Amino acid sequence: MLVKSSEKVQSLEPANTAKSSGVVTSSKDSANNLWKNKIVAKQEQVQVLTNWSIRGALSQELAKVEQSEATIRNLFTGLERLAQQLNTQAANTKPQAMQQRGISSQITMLQNAASRKGSGLDAQLRTNDPSRPITRQLNANMDLISKRPHDENIQLLMGRSGKSLNLSLPANQDERANFSAVQSAFSQHQISVELSRENRLLFSAKKENAGPLLEPWVISGQGVRVAAGNPISLQLNDIDNPLNELAKIADKNASIQEHRDRIQNAQRHLKANLMKVQAKRQQLLAQLQQLDTASSLDNSEALTNLSSNAKQQMLSAGANSVSVIMAQANVTRNMVQYSLN
Template sequence: MLVKSSEKVQSLEPANTAKSSGVVTSSKDSANNLWKNKIVAKQEQVQVLTHWSIRGTLSQELAKAEQSEATIRSLYAGLERLAKQLNTQAANSKPQAMQQRSISSQVASLQSSANKKGSGLDSQLMLTDPTRPITRKLNANIDLISTRPHEENIHLMMGRSGKSLNLTLPANQDERANFNAVQSAFSQHQISVELSRENRLLFSAQKENSGPLLEPWIMSGQGVRVAAGNPISLQLSEISNPLNELADVANKNASVQEHRDQIQAAQRHLKANLIKVQAKRQQLLAQLQQLDTASSLGNSEQLTTVSSNAKQQMMSSGANSVSVIMAQANVTRNMVQYSLN
């Protein structure tokens, strides 16, 4: 029996349809795979770039920490040489004129090294840290905390910032209560207040809130702290570092013992900051090692986690706090002593 032409065409349609469907499906799969491969490639590229960006930042911070450490050791050694020169003299004597000039010259050289660009130290001989609060001290002639027999009403206008505060100190109120009142009043402007070893008021604020500390204040009010109620202009000053204080001692031709005391104070300050610098260096080295380990193992998930943690620590304002650094680095006093010898 002959098959009709129409029947032949009909018998071929299912086969053609199956082939066509297979081609379309294959094309879609190919397109999807290509799209997925592009996404994966982009993700890998982002991970690699992020890794190198974080690594570059950590390496830069490590170089700064190493420079800070080198500067501190150099300053400490210079102070040690100066101390040995004074050890042969009686404590109550004064350096001779020629020796005095030599001491002043050596201290000036140490100051120059500390202040040199790239020393890695800030004005307080500490590891440079942009997140550290700005601190200024009040003139020693202005007393806001001692007990007075009369009630005090004080108004402070803080420079061009437009910020001001009113302070009421009751008669016969003790120094602790007066200090607490001062702290409370300034805290409203995100300014913290502390007392120095010399019993002077220190005002600190983060950079974004530090404007009022950098301009003159106008103090007015009623009471003996503001004589006759006349407005008084106050200028906060920067805290002097131990090297600057040593220079003051040298310039006034103080006794040998005063020189020794200030040299020891400067060395204690440098030792304390060396601990922080070495702790910071160890922290950075540990983060770099974690990054490199994750990268060498090809563990993208771990690499992302480590990079994210490192970035978060670098951006955190508390990342450079002493407690955090000390806890992470576990630096010992013996290591510091060994580094200075």
């Protein structure tokens, strides 16, 4: 009997062991499932926040583009009113003193509207673009490309940047060859050179290379263009936009026809930029629509709700709404880091 009892006890041990093993395996599976669920939840949170951040950036850019478009339309309308006033007079006449003051006043108002903070336009009446090269023009009194009867050797120091160059222009070399020589000399400093309609040299460089264009140059040399002796200081100037050119015409009280020509030139410039702005706006709207489509295909209810609320707030009237949403979007990284902890 004792032997049988012992056998019974021994026969129970494997069963207890199997049961214990099953409990451990079940616990591990539960832990793994919880961990997987947590990872999925975190991924959904990251997706929601990423979607929100992208939408905020697109909406902010859209608000800037729409402001640029509104400014351009206002400037175009102001020029149209001015043109209508001038159309009542003969083309070869000049404005009377009182009319001239009125014309100058209207142009000044347009200039202020274009240059005020938040207009959405740069100095050339184009949309603000930080990546656009900086451009300056050389003083009209300094001619570096016309043909001259003597060999010339010019040394140029570009401000505090320490950058310098030597320019050799042989006697009787034509303007095209001289211009190519100037382009080649400046290209060594990542500065491109073009000619304006008035045959003035325009110097352009990306923002990171534009330091030399923002400081006075010192030029010296031997020849007719730059006489031997004391160095000459040169200051590059901003390029006149069409409104500034119109203002100059008004200040010298030019003929009505000259006023009309400048107004038409300014309107053509504005219209060309308006077309670019409208194309950019359509592109941004399409990107927002694509974001909406992507969100609607996602199964996450939180993503759909957040995207809808974000769009409604960011596209509401007023710049403050965009600023608020962007401020929230700027903390996305911190929120993501927190959610992953």
